[in-house]
Amino acid sequence: MIRIDGVTKRYPDGTVAVDRLSLDIPDGAITVFVGPSGCGKTTTLRMINRMVEPSEGRILIDGEDSRRQPVNTLRRSMGYVIQNAGLFQHRTIVDNIATVPRLLGWSKEKARSRARELMERVGLDGSLAKRYPYQLSGGQQQRVGVARALAADPPVLLMDEPFSAVDPVVRKGLQDELLRIQAELGKTIVFVTHDIDEAVKLGTMVAVMRTGGRLAQYAPPAELLSDPADAFVEDFLGADRGIRRLSFFPSAELELLTGPVAAAGTGRTAARDTGDAPYLLVTDADGRPLGWAEPGLPTDGPVDPGRLLPCGRPFVAGQDSLRAALDCAVLSPTGWAVAVDGSGRVAGVVSQQAIGEAIRAAHAGGRSDGADTGASAKVAG
Amino acid sequence: MNGLFDLPSDLQHSYLGLVGLHLREALIPVLAGLLLALPVAQLCVRLRWLYPPVLGVTTVLYAIPSLAFFVVLIDYTGQTETTVMIPLAVYSLVVFVPAIVDGVRSVPQETLDAATAMGLGPVRRYLQVQLPIAAPAIIAGLRVATVSSISLVSVGMLIGNQGALGNLLYDGMSYGRPRLVWLSVIGTAVLATVVDALLVLLRRILTPWMPRGARRPSAGNRPEPAVTAGKGAAR
Structure with a gap:
């Protein structure tokens, strides 16, 4: 379990991105952070793998302070998927996916065969293995991004608006695929989006955040829809x-x-x-x-x-x-x-x-x- | 002295020997410049404020006439190849530093984020991600620096005998023999063209990941993801 414990992120200019956030992220489930831009959801995600260091508070992973272990060891135990996939344009698809296994010291053959296995898992044709990112569509690139994050079989997956740059049809396909993969693998997924529909569709738990980095409500989506905590959440959920x-x-x-x-x-x-x-x-x-x-x-x-x-x-x-x-x-x-x-x-x-x-x-x-x-x-x- | 490529004996080299000498005097400074520019450029990427003054310094150095360099250097390195090569290396910085800085900066932020998030430390990130992605820009700079260096070597004739094909030009003019002049001028041009073509080939080999015929994608301007190359890319 990931426990966010009284975490605040304050920048040198005084801006508060995240304000005294405390919540528990359950294992084996999808927890979605959702909110308008500037609500601190991405900052929160990045504090989990220490790409941003909290100003106050701490983040516990299975009870241990995340600052206890070397930062790169921590990061390699967490898959990371971002908008536009962020693929390495100079590496083939199979080598993109094999990145973390190679960093962990796997042999080239083992890492590549693992990568091919993952391509299948995320619904990519094996014939794409030797291609370069520019030869793939946006949706395919995003699948590669998911495969790359899963490559070393990390227990945790961090996803930062992974599907917001693709068109609605492709996005729906990717969402369904994520739910299917999650049903098979049962990862602890932390997912950031600004799209409440996506949050409701994917989330086991949904954390609604408001501008200023404060938590407005943390609940399962059904409860969110039936009992919004306040007018802000109700408004954010929309009319229907x-x-x-x-x-x-x-x-x-x-x-x-x-x-x-x-x-x-x-x-x-x-x-x-x-x-x-x-x-x-x-x-x-x-x-x-x-x-x-x-x-x-x-x-x-x-x-x-x-x-x-x-x-x-x-x-x-x-x-x-x-x-x-x-x-x-x-x-x-x-x-x-x-x-x-x-x-x-x-x-x-x-x-x-x-x-x-x-x-x-x-x-x-x-x-x-x-x-x-x-x-x-x-x-x- | 009947053959087309026969040279006066005071040059102490065959034509091919002069070409080899010319190449050596042109390429060693370019490589030295590149090796010097890499850390300088990386500093400029890390410390943004450093870039404008560094760029200013390289430009000023480029503006110093080679003759002035020779006058200063000759006291230390004498009438040697080194005296010719040091200014050439310094000149190449004006091309390399901005080429590398722009190339490294053009790596998309999300690519860097992804690298960081996967646990690549700064050194790995530089060597495995930033530098390879900057390679096309660096090679573009390398082409300009190389061609310019090849043409500049000839001034070495000013300090005696160190201009390679430039010496041939000087001989041709002082002896009034147009054949030697042409051999020098055309030889230098052909040499520059061939080396440039080889560098283009090198780029092709090093960057199979670049869309053919397309320009390098810059940071804020990603190519449309649906670009498919040839057959079967879109399933």
Whole structure:
């Protein structure tokens, strides 16, 4: 565990970058520092590997003051990823990645084979090994940066706005990749960003910092969204934090109705009699959704797909979050969301109203047990 | 004295011998200048305030005529090659110091940060990161210094017999033999061109990591990351 203990950074001109910061960074989790520019988040990160020395306070790594060990030994035990990757432009990709293992005295062959292994792990084609950084796209360079940081298998990974210089599509891919790698490796990751969405998506714990280097709130993202500590945090989270919080609630609790679902050509006009829904969801013989039949539309005999209302993108029952379910319902012309199983077959339908009830139930449950344990697992979608 | 390359005996060298002598007198000062400039430039990078005065001093030294240097040096080093080479080495500083300083400064801050964060100490960072990345700028300076040195060696004829191909020029003029003049002038030009071409080749070999045909990326102006070289770079 990394413990930041009453740390202040004051520059000779009197500027205070970080002001009496104290917090514990848990092992094996992603802790995100987020805040506006000038809030001291990067300074805090750089104090962990002593690229900046604190003016007051100390940083304990597994209980030991970080100043106890030689600075370069400390740094080699922490991977470091920065914006624009900061690759060595004069070295090939494989040699960039092999930098720290070589510094630690590994043989060239061993370091290079380790580097190739890591290229695979971060999703880089092996054919890029002998290329130079200028021959790679921004996203690929950033993957190299992550691989280079992981090369000597350090327990800690420091990431300073690593994905902010790439376009949104690439960024999403890199974020997903980081979560996948983290699920495999379980590193202690300290991540700095100015993007609250990125913080909420990646963080196990999120530290919101405000200008002047003070900690505004330190909490799991779900708690941050449900109970912002003050107006600053609330403002920083943005207008739709209620909707975004739904990402943390699973859709598994939703009660799916199968009554208003019928395969095309089965002649089940009787579905109307269930009274559950005014519309009937028509599927193909395989159970995949075709569209909604309006009340007057007979379903006996072949269905003309042109006369069905589109059912839009369905959500995956149990796997997607309540946010995805609500999104489907809002976009659906009938106000009903279609749930499918993992293979795309209809699992049932659910109304906006039912989703609303599930949200209220989840909020009630979240307040009583989820919020203070910090164990609220994130749900895909 | 019939062959094209036959020389008067007072030169005491064959044509190729003069070329070799010329090369030696031109290149040794350049190498000495480079070795002297590296630590000076590194000091200038570390102590920013030092750079302007150092640059001023090298410029003033460059402005001293070689003849004046010779007059002073001849008391110490006599009418030798050394007397010719010392001013040439001093002159090369005016090219090398700014070339190395600019080259080292052009290393992007994030590259330096990454090096520091990976636990490279100052010496390793200088030798393994800053110097290699500054290599194209240093070689560019090396080209200018070398070519200029090759052309300047000829003034060595002023202190007797130390101008290599310059002596040939002097002979040609005093004996009224245009062939010798041409041999000297064209020989010097060809020599400079060939050495320059070799340095370009050296840069190509030393910096395979540079985008072909592109200019060196400077600190604040990174190349677009999506630049792909030839086939298959973009998967």
